[in-house]
Amino acid sequence: MLKINNLSANVEDKSILKDFSLNxxxxxxxxxxxxxxxxxxxxxxxxxxxxxxxxxGEVLFENNNLFELETEExxxxxxxxxxQYPLEIPGxxxxxxxxxxxxxxxxAKGEKELDxxxxxxxxxxxxxxxxxxxxxxxxxxxxxxxGGEKKKNEILQMSMLSxxxxxxxxxxxxxxxxxxKVVSDGVNTLRSKDNSFLIITHYQRLLxxxxxxxxxxxxxxxxxxxxxxxxxxELEKKGYENFN
Amino acid sequence: xxxxEKDIEKLKDYKYGFSTDIExxxxxxxxxxxxxxxxxxxxxxxxxxxxxxxxxFERFKQLKEPNWQKPKxxxxxxxxxxxxxxxxxxxxxxxxxxxxxPKLLETYKKLGIPLQExxxxxxxxxxxxxxxxxxxxxxxDELTKQGIIFCSMSEAIQKHPDLVKKYLGTxxxxxxxxxxxxxxxxxxxxxxxYIPEGIKCPMELSTYFRINASETGQFERTLIIADKGxxxxxxxxxxxxxxxxxxxxxxxxxxxxxxxxxxxxxTVQNWYPGDENGKGGxxxxxxxxxxxxGKNSKISWTQVETGSAITWKxxxxxxxxxxxxxxxxxxxxxxxxxxxxxxTKMIHLGKNTKSKIISKGISAGFSDMTYRGLVDINSKxxxxxxxxxxxxxxxxxxxxxxxxxxxxxxxFDSNIAHEATTSKISEEQLHYCQQRGLNPEEAVGLIVxxxxxxxxxxxxxxxxxxxxxLVGISLEGSVG
Numbered sequence: 128m129l130k131i132n133n134l135s136a137n138v139e140d141k142s143i144l145k146d147f148s149l150n151x152x153x154x155x156x157x158x159x160x161x162x163x164x165x166x167x168x169x170x171x172x173x174x175x176x177x178x179x180x181x182x183x184g185e186v187l188f189e190n191n192n193l194f195e196l197e198t199e200e201x202x203x204x205x206x207x208x209x210x211q212y213p214l215e216i217p218g219x220x221x222x223x224x225x226x227x228x229x230x231x232x233x234x235a236k237g238e239k240e241l242d243x244x245x246x247x248x249x250x251x252x253x254x255x256x257x258x259x260x261x262x263x264x265x266x267x268x269x270x271x272x273x274g275g276e277k278k279k280n281e282i283l284q285m286s287m288l289s290x291x292x293x294x295x296x297x298x299x300x301x302x303x304x305x306x307x308k309v310v311s312d313g314v315n316t317l318r319s320k321d322n323s324f325l326i327i328t329h330y331q332r333l334l335x336x337x338x339x340x341x342x343x344x345x346x347x348x349x350x351x352x353x354x355x356x357x358x359x360x361e362l363e364k365k366g367y368e369n370f371n
Numbered sequence: 372x373x374x375x376e377k378d379i380e381k382l383k384d385y386k387y388g389f390s391t392d393i394e395x396x397x398x399x400x401x402x403x404x405x406x407x408x409x410x411x412x413x414x415x416x417x418x419x420x421x422x423x424x425x426x427x428f429e430r431f432k433q434l435k436e437p438n439w440q441k442p443k444x445x446x447x448x449x450x451x452x453x454x455x456x457x458x459x460x461x462x463x464x465x466x467x468x469x470x471x472x473p474k475l476l477e478t479y480k481k482l483g484i485p486l487q488e489x490x491x492x493x494x495x496x497x498x499x500x501x502x503x504x505x506x507x508x509x510x511x512d513e514l515t516k517q518g519i520i521f522c523s524m525s526e527a528i529q530k531h532p533d534l535v536k537k538y539l540g541t542x543x544x545x546x547x548x549x550x551x552x553x554x555x556x557x558x559x560x561x562x563x564x565y566i567p568e569g570i571k572c573p574m575e576l577s578t579y580f581r582i583n584a585s586e587t588g589q590f591e592r593t594l595i596i597a598d599k600g601x602x603x604x605x606x607x608x609x610x611x612x613x614x615x616x617x618x619x620x621x622x623x624x625x626x627x628x629x630x631x632x633x634x635x636x637x638t639v640q641n642w643y644p645g646d647e648n649g650k651g652g653x654x655x656x657x658x659x660x661x662x663x664x665g666k667n668s669k670i671s672w673t674q675v676e677t678g679s680a681i682t683w684k685x686x687x688x689x690x691x692x693x694x695x696x697x698x699x700x701x702x703x704x705x706x707x708x709x710x711x712x713x714x715t716k717m718i719h720l721g722k723n724t725k726s727k728i729i730s731k732g733i734s735a736g737f738s739d740m741t742y743r744g745l746v747d748i749n750s751k752x753x754x755x756x757x758x759x760x761x762x763x764x765x766x767x768x769x770x771x772x773x774x775x776x777x778x779x780x781x782x783f784d785s786n787i788a789h790e791a792t793t794s795k796i797s798e799e800q801l802h803y804c805q806q807r808g809l810n811p812e813e814a815v816g817l818i819v820x821x822x823x824x825x826x827x828x829x830x831x832x833x834x835x836x837x838x839x840x841l842v843g844i845s846l847e848g849s850v851g
Contacts, residue, residue, distance in 0.1 A: 153378050178798075198805035207806075214803040218821030226809035227817060235808065267821070284807065 128153050128323050129174075129292055134184035136169055136348075143169045145348040147184070151292070154320040158334055159327045160359060161345035162367040167327045168211060170345075171296040173327075175208040176201050188292070191231065203235035205291030208282035209298045215269040221280070222264045225250060229287055256316065257309055259283050275306040282313035289317060294325045300332040311336030331363040344370065380772075386473050398455035404428065407556055410455050414525050414559075419536060425544035427555030434549045440680045441773065442710030442740045444654060447619060454557045454590070504849050514572075520565040521576050527563035534565055538596055542625040542662045542689070551658040554590045554623040561591035561622070566601040566632075575831055577606040593624040597632035599665065604635040604831060616682060623656045630665030630692065635673070637830055638686075639838055642678035649708025649737075652680025659686035663695035663721075671698040672715065673829040675838045677845040680709060685743065687716035690752070691723035697726040700826040702838075704845045705738030705770070714744035714775075719752035719785070728759040731823045734770035735846055741773040746789075750781040761791040766815070766846065814841035 129151040136144040144166045151157055161167050173180055176198030186193040188204060195203070216224065230240040230265050241249065254261050259279050270324070278298050285293050294369065298310055314324060314337050326337065334356060342358040343350045346367065362370060399408045407428055411421040429833050436447075453474065520531060527535050545555045562578040578593065597603055620642065626634050636659075645652025655678070661670035672686040682705075688697025699715035717726035726746065734740040745756045763772035774791050796818055804814035819842055827835055827842075 140829055175802070177802050197810075198802060199808050200809050202806055202808040210803065210806075214797075214800050216800060216804075216818055216821055218824040220821075224807075224817070227809060227813070228804075231808035231810075231813065288807075 128189060129325075130185075130187040132185045132187075134170075134173070134182070134186060135182040136166075137171055138169075138179065143180075143348050144173075147349065149343065149350070151323050151325060153291075153323055154318075155341065156314075156318065156324040156326065156339045158337075158359065159325065159340045159345050159350075160224040160329065160331075160342060160362055161327070165345045166348040167294055167345055171208055171211075171294050171325075171327055173246065174201075174206065174294055180284035199231070200235075202290075205234055207285050207288055207293045209278070209285055209293065209295045211296040211298075211300070213269050213281050214276040215267075215272075217267055217270055219268045221266055221268045222247070222250065224268045225264075225284060225287055228284070232288060250283075253283055253286050257283055257286065257313055259309075274301045275303060278302060279306060279309055282310050286313050286317055289322070291321065292323050292325065293317065293325070296327050297329065299325075299328055299330065307333065308336065331359040334359045346370075379386065385512075392560045396455075396457050397453050400453055400559070401450045401501045402452070402454060402780075406454055409777040410557060410559060413455070413457075414528070416528055417532060419532075420528055423540065423545060424556050425448050427552050428557075430546050431486075431549070431552040431556055434552060436549050440683055440712045442683065442712055442739065444617070444681055449553075452619065455559055456558075458698075479607045490516055499711045503561070503783070504694060505546075507610065513761055517570050517573070518567040519570060519572055522563055524558070524561040524563050524594065527594070528799045531565070531621070534596065535594070535812075538625070538627055539592075539594055539824040540625075542660045543623050543658055547658070550621040550656045551623055554592060554621050554658065558590045558592035558623065561593040562595075563593070564595040564603060564605065566603045568598040569600045571601065572603040575604050575606055575617075577608070579608050589618070589620045591622045591624070593622070595624075595626045595634055595636070597626075597628045597634045597668075599629045600631045602633045602635075604637070606637045606639070606831065607639070608639050617652060617654055620655050620679075622659075624657070624686075626659075626661035628661070628663050628665060628668035628670050628695075631667045632665060633669040633671075634661065636661070636686075638676070639830075640674065640678050640682070640843065641841060643680075644678050644707070644709050645680040647707045647736075649680070652709070653678065654680045655679035655684065657684040659684060661687065661697070662689045662690065663692050663697060663724075665695070666692040666721070667694045668692050669696040669698070671696075671700070671824065671829070673700040673704070674713075675826070675830070675841065676701070676703040676711060676713060677841050678776070679711075682711040682713050683711075685714050685716050685745075687718065687745075688726060689718045689720065690726065690755075691720045692724075692776075693721040694723045695721055696724070699726075699728045699730070700829045702733070702823045702842065703731070703740060703742075704733045704827045704842065705735070705740050707736040707738060710740075711738075712741040712743055714742045715766045716745040717747070717757055718745075719748040719755045722753045722755070724752055724755045726757045728757070728761070729825050730759075730761045731826055732763045732772055733819060733822070733846070734763070735766035737769050739771040739773075743775045743777075745777040745779075746787055747777075747779045748781060748785045748787065753782055753784045755782075755785040757787045759787070759789045759791075761789070762822070763791075763793040764819065765793065775822060778828070812843070815846055819843070819846060 131147060131149045134144055134147040159167060164176045226246045233240050250264060251261060257279060269280060299307055339356055342354055342356060346363060398406050407424050411424060564576060566572050595692050597604060626636060628634050642653035642655055663670050670688050676682050686699060690697050697717050703711050703713050705711050715728055728744060730742050732740045732742055742761050748755050761774050763770055772793055776789055778787055780787055800818060801814050803810060804817060820839055823842060827838060830838055
């Protein structure tokens, strides 16, 4: 599904990712763990299409050259990024945002757009599943939401859009244990033989709830070790400093 | 191509930019007593009306053109303009729409203003002003049954002279500022509305202004009177053909609300803004003033200003009656080389008067936007209050936004609150929307509509949809 071959990225002559390679097959859950500044967020930014990086190497998503696709085209093809810092958009109703987004993607895929009634039925169902406060759906997007609510809103959007590849960028940071449970429920519900996940995190904790197939340790822009879930436990015990 | 793209494609080069080839009657070029007499004469006006005009012209000759505004413009040669242009076919005024010049009907059809009976479906009564004259008013009969008068100003002068005499010039006197006085001298047509005591006008009243002839100024005059306990919602829309020269539009609008009456006045102004290099476009120098004359009366201005090369206007409320309320909701968008200096004046004279100002300014491209507003609470206006919220949104780094509030409070029982913000659409917000599948234009449209929401909500439904689209389209090409 996603093939990253020798990806290097620089910002203003500072090298952030160095010859990074990763292969994600349909249905797989990959976790990338690493300390601050190791290049984790750069990776998710680049995959989502954020500008401002000098890039070399190759990224293929279902055999499409990702770098030839605009950000929104990547979304249409099924890439979703749960942002580390979800944005506030004042004046824009959360429901309207969700509906606009869902219909933009449905339209691009040649599917029928949902009318208001169909949409509301779906969003209420998903919100209930995720214990997302329905009243918040009528508030301005992320404005006045707590950190945890913002993250839950990302997961709600993910489950509405049912993307093929979901990238979670430190979605667990700052979450209490209940919210963490909601986030992992969202992922586990969407998990299937077709849908893949790339979970970026500092901590092993999230992986108690979402069992990854692979764990990669990222240091200074490179994967220094890959393994199964046990690698996360080892990392937790030793810490990043002593791991190398 | 999907529907939105098609719509955008259609509108890309200013949808209303066509001109209609119609034979005109014009007054001789220039501004003098003879031209004013010509206008008055061709409209078969009574003597008191001509006297009103000549008095204004006397005053005009002593006035200097103001120069304090932020957007500067090349000197206008007032002797090099036509002050009256009318389709020739209007000379023998048609008695019904069927007798109208088909070319005129075609023009309004292109503009999306159905004048014929199909208009019934929209439930909006329309008065259409083409260059200097009102060409058609729909739904007259139905309104007449309730005693509502909705007609062109020329007709009102003939048929309802008492009302016109009593109210015309009482809010904007003939001794007012330069452009208002010019209008008083040479105004050609416009709309007249009278709502009798206790009547709630059952439909939206709407005037559609169109400048067609070249080198012609448009000076329309609108007068709306809401008698005791009545209510009316009035809409105006404006377009003009694309021309390389700048055209002057200096209208006067007077509103009068008596005891317990309410007037809601909405404008969607989409005059030709000039091309992307700033050539051509309308100078929109308009005086709009409402008088809350009676107690418990209310006047509410809502404007969506997206057109014109220069917009220079301050729709105002004079809150004379005790407990009266004035409101001003504004969205002003400037793109390319457009300039705007707009805002409002709230003059509190009566006790317990309240005013509210919500202004949203959006500037993109090389444009420049100024919010200028006056809140003046008189010493006798005990226990009054004003709330002002003034937000600016910048797109790109070549445009400007300025906020110039003037605040005067002359008593201790009243309070004034002013809030202002300036923000930019951030790269991060755009990226976030794009990651959710929206293209950059859709993303900007969504964010800007969110920014303007409080004002869009004030518009009548029929206009709100139109305005939302217009907001997106006006900012076409301003991303990236």
